[in-house]
Amino acid sequence: MTVSEGPEAKPLLSIRGLTKFFGSFAACDSIDLDIGHGEIHALLGENGAGKSTLVKMLFGVLEPSAGSISWDGAPVTIASPGEARQRGIGMVFQHFSLFEALTVAENIALSLDARIPLAKIAEETATVSKAYGLPLDPSAHVADLSVGERQRIEIVRALLQNPKLIILDEPTSVLTPQEAERLFETLMRLKAEGRSVLYISHRLEEVRRICDRATVLRHGKVTGACDPKRETPASLARMMVGTEVAEVKREGLADTGEVLVEMKDVSVAPRTPFSVSLKDVSLKVRAGEVLAIAGVAGNGQSELFDALSGEYPIADEGRIRLRGRAVGRLGINGRRLVGAGFVPEERHGHAAVPGLPLSDNLLLARSRSDKKAFLSGGFLSVLRRDAIQSAARRICSVMDVRKSGEDPAAGSLSGGNLQKFIVGRELDRQPSVLVINQPTWGVDAGAASRIRQALIDLAKAGSAVIVISQDLDEIFEIATTIAVISDGKLSAPYPAGDLSMEQIGLLMGGIHESHFGGEARYAS
Amino acid sequence: MRLELQKRAQVSTLFSILSPLLALALTLVVGGIMFWALGKSPTGALYTFFVEPLLDVWSLHELVIKAAPLILIAVGLAICYRSNNWNIGAEGQFTIGAITGSILPVLYPEWHSPMILPLMLVMGMIGGALYAGIPAFLKIRCNTNEILTSLMLVYIAQLFLDWLVRGPWRDPQGYNFPQTKSFQVEAVLPEVLDSGRAHMGIVFTLLAAVLLWFMMRFMLKGFQVSVLGQSARAGRFAGFSAKNMVWFSMLLSGALAGLAGISEVSGSIGHLQPTISPGYGFTAIIVAFLGRLNPLGIVASGFVLALTYLGGEAAQLSIGISDKVSRVFQGLILFFVLSCDTLIHYRIRLIFNPSAATAEAKN
Known part of the structure; x- marks a missing residue:
């Protein structure tokens, strides 16, 4: 040199x-x-x-x-x-x-x-x-x-x-x-x-x-x-x-509970000329497990999220199960009622509407699941602003969301603070299943470590967590199990400890388990 | 040297208040220049146009008659536009509403019952809604652009009305004039006050404005409208159906335009004729934006635009210029309001060094 x-x-x-x-x-x-x-x-x-x-x-x-x-x-x-x-x-x-x-x-x-x-x-x-x-x-x-x-x-x-x-x-x-x-x-x-x-x-x-x-x-x-x-x-x-970043503590993670999420040979045709098709995707996530799905961007991550969240339900009811219930054809609110929470990748215009205040963005994800608390007036569905606002305040204080003003527009928050709010919005419900796409994309290190810790704590409390991420450091920090998505195909899951960076790299490139022996653990 | 728009960090409250006033002032200045170019005294003409109509009781009634359909149509359109559905065909829905609402008095002129008026109003709303349902259906099923389809349907509706009143529905005793029989007394909307012509249409209008204001502000439905309007993807995440919103907003705005149509025919014309609207359905688009798509703001802007219609008539009568001048004023107001609203979100900056400035706008 x-x-x-x-x-x-x-x-x-x-x-x-x-x-x-x-x-x-x-x-x-x-x-x-x-x-x-x-x-x-x-x-x-x-x-x-x-x-x-x-x-x-x-x-x-x-x-x-x-x-x-x-x-x-x-x-x-x-x-x-x-x-x-x-x-x-x-x-x-x-x-x-x-x-x-x-x-x-x-x-x-x-x-x-x-x-x-x-x-x-x-x-x-x-x-x-x-x-x-x-x-x-x-x-x-x-x-x-x-x-x-x-x-x-x-x-x-x-x-x-x-x-x-x-x-x-x-x-x-x-x-x-x-x-x-x-x-x-x-x-x-x-x-x-x-x-x-x-x-x-x-x-x-x-x-x-x-x-x-x-x-x-x-x-x-x-x-x-x-x-x-x-x-x-x-x-x-x-x-x-500028400060010491808190290290994520993961002692006590044990993925031994009952199966809470199951996908069985889910195939989805591409919806637009620019999207990827899902090919026979199967996965199982147990209570207490954090399944991380690694992969290079654009290999079917958002399509997988859409299928799991029910934003685009699939044709076959029985191929997706949440807490044992067949939910394939159920929409996103139906799946939320079963106990699932979802955090999409794009904050602006998907997980949140930037022009609306935080309280409205809370209602965005929970208008159906928290109907009793947030709506009144029967079929008129009049909003209970005070209840919604106090819930938004609660989330902001639990997740340490820094904001200017009482109830500012979501778009005025920094990426990290908005993401903390969006994650907190789901955690606040104590979902038994959480699916989160790129949890810390474009988020500052302090917020990222807080979000990761929150995900681990949720799994410790007995929920199943699916994290779709491109960030390998993040994956090794929080996952108990790792699978890799490439060109719409999901690899078999591997226990996080058994997989090296290099092996993940090969999987990301689309070279599958046959190339490195029978290490694959089929969680069944 | 050049002008550049720079995004403000925060919405300017000062310009939110100032913008409509600034727009009005600019409209008056440019309007004055126009009158001057036409060889009239600018101040005198502006006085005739904007002040005189407000000085007589009868012309205040006329103002209400003109404002009612504008506001009624505009509040429906506001819901449409808020939800990102662009219904431009309110004029057609107004016309079809007038036709379907007139079926009873035209075909059963001998039916004298208090039931007839409510039925007419309901049928007018249904007609308008169904007519707006055509572009809604096409948008959902074939992904057509509702701006084009709803606009094209306006001309079909107008020609259909023309054919009806010249053909099958023409009054046999009408000396061959292209119009239907005058409606029986029970089919005419009653007046609100004894002092003039203003009819119940304004009551429906104000009721609709307040109800929609309540919906937008306090109800889940209004929340769905604004979420789906700002981001369809976030709406899907919330579990709201964009398709249902197309139906809801188009049918609602069609029904209100239809109600305006039958109210106008029943309340102030009294029969069907080839032309029943001086372009209410199009002017209502301006009213909706001038009122910032807020139902209560629209009530105010509806009266301002109604004044331009009256002013145009007055200008024609007393200073002898074409009433097309009211169209000019409507255009000027919309143009200046939209451009002045830019100042709420942007500040204007002068750039003296042209080479480096291009990229800055991107950020």
Whole structure:
């Protein structure tokens, strides 16, 4: 590994006092940062810490409110992404901007000079992708490619412009562990060539592994600059969060109760051209069990959630059972009456209506199950506002939901606080079955640990919990049993202790149990 | 240099109050310029248009007569729009309601019974509701766009009425005029006060407005309307049926438009004729938005828009300009209200450095 040059040795990029206001809110507050030549520099921070705002300013997408940027020693203003590319800054966004109906080469051509012939682009794409260990077929259609391959297109697209600095925004959040491994090799190769990388992540382990230096952001300010290799994950987390994050306690979890949730060979045809079909999904969850369903996004997680929650009931009544009752054709409120609670992935516009106050959002999930408490006036169904509001207050205090005002609009809460409310809304009913999709997606570490603890406590109290998650750290933290979903197929469940990261990675890639022997435990 | 809209962190209370007043002021200014361009004295014309109609008892009655159908239709539309169903065809539902409500007095002119009026009103509501049921059915079954289907059905309804009063329903003793027999006394909506023509229609209207206000504010049904209107996905999560909401809101707004239709025919015209509405069903869309889709706000905005109808008539009579000018004022008011409402959620900023500003709007 080359020794990175210190910031004194004329850094490639140097920013001083960079500030960005949105209205009166400072998303970035006088940030200083230096990136040397051939350095992999990590930008760490929780959701909403200002990482994305900062790189958008570097890439010319946003105009800084104050501060200066110097590039190769000379002060510059970067007014547009085109200008950033010209200066040698490439960027790989978290959300890809690719046209699914076009081929790899065509997608790359779109971002280059229109006069370059397509054949030449295809040829260069093949060369670059080979040179950096990013195998890509230029004539393949994007629609047929995996997420990892799509990310490679974005990286190759950035590399073709021969950048000196490549910015990667949360690159591993969509990859399997094996795909991530490959990406790290590519980054090392870039570094060896003297290119610099700005690596944005909130995953501490990988930052410690591949980055030379790290800058930590919190609430838009730099709270630390360090060599991540000399830090522990705990010390990095402290810089990110500002306080010690409570560790999740899971003693006393015992998945030995009766079966509360059962799915038997559930197949669901895709509802839209963009959704995944479920193929013979079977699962059993017992009282006291936390079943985590791992998988790369878009492999049937939301379809599985829809089938379990009854938002889209299935055709066959007997194939889904909750507490022994056949509920396949029952809608979501019918299943809630059986004792189940549900937390969907998307907070805004699915789990909650952002424009409505918290009390209304409480009623959203419980208008039927808590009819006696929340409604009066017989068939007129007049809302009992006082009862609803006091229940909302109770949830907010139990889950420590921080809010401005008595009953603010759900949309005005931060992601973590709204998620605590949404989870609390279900826990408040003491459901005997809880199905929760991506419980801590985009949630700050403090809220995430609180939510995870609440899920474990619910299982300890004798409920069955199904957690659908992309976050492997989370899964290992809370699951008693793990299954993996890939292309709409669910693997057999494994006891959490028996499964390594690597095996999960293989399962996520769609390679099933036959490949690693008879370890599978069929919970029957 | 350019203008840019920047989202406010919080809804501005100041502009929530100021916006309608600002819109009214801008409407008056632009209206004044229009009168000036037409060669009339702006102040005099505006006075004739907006103030004179309020000075006589008889014209206040006319104001009520015009406001009642506007408000009645608009409160129904407000429920529709709140639930994200876009019924643009209230004019057609108004017309069909007038026709179905008139079946009894036209076909049984000799039937003298106090039952006839309630039956007419109910039949008018059913007619309007069924007619609004067509776009609702098409939306649910074929996923058609209700904006287009409900609008197209307006013209079918109007031509159907035209055919009826020129053909099968024409009064044989009517000197070949295209209109039905005048309704018998029992089939005419009684007046509310002795002082003028205003009829019971306004009572139904205010009743409907208060009931719907109560529903939206205090009942689970109203909650369903706002949830499904803001996010169909969240509505599904709550276990509310979007399909049932299409039926509910379309049938409700159709029934109220139908009630407005039969009230207008029975209360202020007294027979069917080719044209029974100066565009109430379309103007009610403006009324609904001007009243911020709130039933009580709509009562106020209904009177403002009714005034533009009266003002148009007055302008035609006393200063000799076309009553199309009332359409111009309705358009101006809607335009300025919608644009001024932007200020509630956004602030306007001047940008002097054009290159860097583009991306900011995205965030």
